[in-house]
Amino acid sequence: MPASRKEQFRTVASVVAITAVFTALVATVQAFTRDGILANERLKEVRGAFDAFGIEYSRDMTSEQLETLAKERLKPKAFGGLKGFEVVDANRKRQGYIFPIAGPGFWGPISGYIALDTTGSRIVGISFVRHSETPGLGARITEDWFRRQFVGKTTEPPPGQARAIRFVQEGKPKGPNDVDAITGATGTSRGVEKFLNDNLARIRAAMTR
Amino acid sequence: MQSPSQSVKTKDLVAQGLWGNNPVFRQLLGICSTLAVTNLLMNTLVMGVGLIYVTAMSSLTVSLLRKVIPTRIRMMAQVLIIAAYVIILDLLLKRFAPDISDELGAYVGLIITNCIIMGRCEGFARSNTPWPSFVDGLAMGAGYTLVLLCIAFVRELLGAGTLFGVQVLGDWWTPWIIMVMPPAGFFMLAAFIWIVRGCWPPPEEAGAK
Numbered sequence: 001m002p003a004s005r006k007e008q009f010r011t012v013a014s015v016v017a018i019t020a021v022f023t024a025l026v027a028t029v030q031a032f033t034r035d036g037i038l039a040n041e042r043l044k045e046v047r048g049a050f051d052a053f054g055i056e057y058s059r060d061m062t063s064e065q066l067e068t069l070a071k072e073r074l075k076p077k078a079f080g081g082l083k084g085f086e087v088v089d090a091n092r093k094r095q096g097y098i099f100p101i102a103g104p105g106f107w108g109p110i111s112g113y114i115a116l117d118t119t120g121s122r123i124v125g126i127s128f129v130r131h132s133e134t135p136g137l138g139a140r141i142t143e144d145w146f147r148r149q150f151v152g153k154t155t156e157p158p159p160g161q162a163r164a165i166r167f168v169q170e171g172k173p174k175g176p177n178d179v180d181a182i183t184g185a186t187g188t189s190r191g192v193e194k195f196l197n198d199n200l201a202r203i204r205a206a207m208t209r
Numbered sequence: 210m211q212s213p214s215q216s217v218k219t220k221d222l223v224a225q226g227l228w229g230n231n232p233v234f235r236q237l238l239g240i241c242s243t244l245a246v247t248n249l250l251m252n253t254l255v256m257g258v259g260l261i262y263v264t265a266m267s268s269l270t271v272s273l274l275r276k277v278i279p280t281r282i283r284m285m286a287q288v289l290i291i292a293a294y295v296i297i298l299d300l301l302l303k304r305f306a307p308d309i310s311d312e313l314g315a316y317v318g319l320i321i322t323n324c325i326i327m328g329r330c331e332g333f334a335r336s337n338t339p340w341p342s343f344v345d346g347l348a349m350g351a352g353y354t355l356v357l358l359c360i361a362f363v364r365e366l367l368g369a370g371t372l373f374g375v376q377v378l379g380d381w382w383t384p385w386i387i388m389v390m391p392p393a394g395f396f397m398l399a400a401f402i403w404i405v406r407g408c409w410p411p412p413e414e415a416g417a418k
Contacts, residue, residue, distance in 0.1 A: 003281070011279050018278065018286050022293040029297045033304040040307040107315075132314050136248040136369070136389045139314075184386050 103195020106187030138188030226348020244394030257354025268346035
């Protein structure tokens, strides 16, 4: 039965009113939380950079304390078009480098940091800050055991290899620059392998120029 | 002031939500998220609390507005209300519990698609008064959470050897990786429903025997 003009008007007016009320509610919460969320995002990035290199910090540190530490220890440095950081100790002596890395994972983009030694030829550490991978599977890239594998690996491909870092199945024998992929997270492992090597190639090229 | 008949009703609602009319193993709703989040207990707990909050608040709101929302657009209005509460939850998590927000990732947004919430709004809240609707929302959400925690307990224990991230099974245990993957969600849930319905058949089925 078709609705009368009056019913049609009432229907449209109700939809508009309900939408307006609840959109306003969400917008209000968003306005109140926006700055706090942005601050949290920034802190995550700073902690991610620290984690990659192994710079010690306490989880209880306030954002101001973390920013101060970042200003002391990380000096922005550009290598041609590539932006990175020089890591310095308390006496301004260079300890290594940190570069942001990013690329597609299985479900969405992954980003993090890679830390290199003073020669830029060995990996000191790695961290993954943003990702949308499956918890318990692809998300395991953030776990210590996975990240520890990259420590000491060279950024140059070993002789006879096209890629610097190779991901192999867990349990299989590994060469000097091989790491275990995550069982059950083939998509994530392949994605990380690809973009990590691409990023490393770009970093090597920028640093040797 | 609550009359005696209303307070009996509250107890009934709680019993129904937790057991008699449990949304997962009696109504068979909310299955998708059951499969996805039950690989880790902590994720399950946070998801459950989030769902209890959204179901209760949505049911309460739909009940308060039940005489105001025209029937022909009631489902659109319900989805809008549910989505608003889920987005607010997401913002609050990102602002006040960013680590947990990262753990859950996309699953928080997917609460909007959980059939239990729509099911209660459409099946109960739109034809009942606010307080019973609110209690029904809490109870159904709690029933869902309890079922998921049972399944997650088994999946995390056998799939990772941990409970809530704490290592429980020693090195002698080879984790059953399949428990952490989606297929395990399927058959664990099926096994759970089979056992519960077998040992405690709903009244209609018991009468038919």
